[in-house]
Amino acid sequence: MKLIKRLSLILLLLWSTTPVWSDGGLLFKGKLRLLKPTTLQVKDLNGNLILSCSINQNGVFETEKKNIIPDVYTLYIGNTEQNIYLENVPVSINGYFDEKNPEQSSLSFTGIDSFLTLQNYMPTEKDPDIATISTSVKGKLTPAMASALAYLADVNNYQSNKMLLDMIPEQDRKSLSAKWLINRVEILSHQIIGAECPDFTFIDANEKNVSLKDFRGKIVVLDFCASWCGPCRKEMRSMLTIYNELKADDLEFISVSLDDSEAKWRKMLDEEKLPWVMLWDKTGFPKNSKTPSTIQNAYGFYSIPFLVVIDKEGKLAARNVRGEQVREAILKIRK
Secondary structure, rough: OOOHHHHHHHOOOOOOOOOOOOOOOEEEEEEEEOOOOEEEEEEEEOOOOOEHHHHOOOEEEEOOOOOOOOEEEEEEOOOOOEEEEEEOOEEHHHHHHHOHHHHOOOEEEEOHHHHHHHHHHOOOOOOOOOOOOOHHEEEEEEEHHHHHHHHOOOOOHEEEEEHHHHOHHHHHOOOOOHHHHHHHHHHHOOOOOOOOOOEEEEOOOOOOEOOOOOOOEEEEEEEEOOOHHHHHHHHHHHHHHHHHHHOOEEEEEEEEEOOOOOOHHHHHHHOOOOOOOEEEEEEEEEOOOOOOHHHHHHOOOOOOOOOEEEOOEEEEEEOOOHOOOOOOHHHHHHO
């Protein structure tokens, strides 16, 4: 993640003069002033190598030419990397590159006009749960650019992603980012208020399989947590007050632990002694933020604690709530 951020600083220095459309194929060429020889690589979103060349001390380089599907690719210069939208247009890179301190680099690019256009529509909000894509983008992008924008922006807003997917005709959904977007919209469709919540099955303290569907007909407060998460433990104690005040036959609290070991989870059970359903997802919490677990994908969360409130019909009533917001969501359903 640090390397990606470093190269992002470089890309703030971009300028472009090459015409956007060309059938000539993609290639990279240019001249860089270097402290030491390095390499340039381009890979697709599956990690397959598309282009590669060495950049020697004299700094002059040129890759072969290759026809590509316009899409998001990852550009590597030495140990730095950056996702970038590319088309069948030659790209030139010139200037000074400091691999050890990339933020000290000064580079100019040509041939990436469409990528720069996408920057105009990137959300200003940093929180992916709050960020949205402006509807002003409609009619401004090619289908390939629409899916690329979705991938690069990576927002959790269903309407924004669905809007971009709707801009891509069925026959143009062949790129990797388009396939990613199709899956993204399907996942997010279960995360909008009123959507049916994805079912799951995890073990409880008695090693019995328990599913979300077992609680249909009740209001469910679903808490994703872990023993090592201090804020999670604090939130549990806050929830205990709400539980004691509002408990009734129509309400159930469920905490799902993402601990990486059963022993740690059971130790938390002994320490907290909470009166509600305690489950364990043995998949654990992913060590790589790029590969969220099945339950994280289903409910759209990447950090914990994360709480949702589900109505008696199994539909999402509130998501990413805490403390008094949980109480308000329960009372709203009971009205």
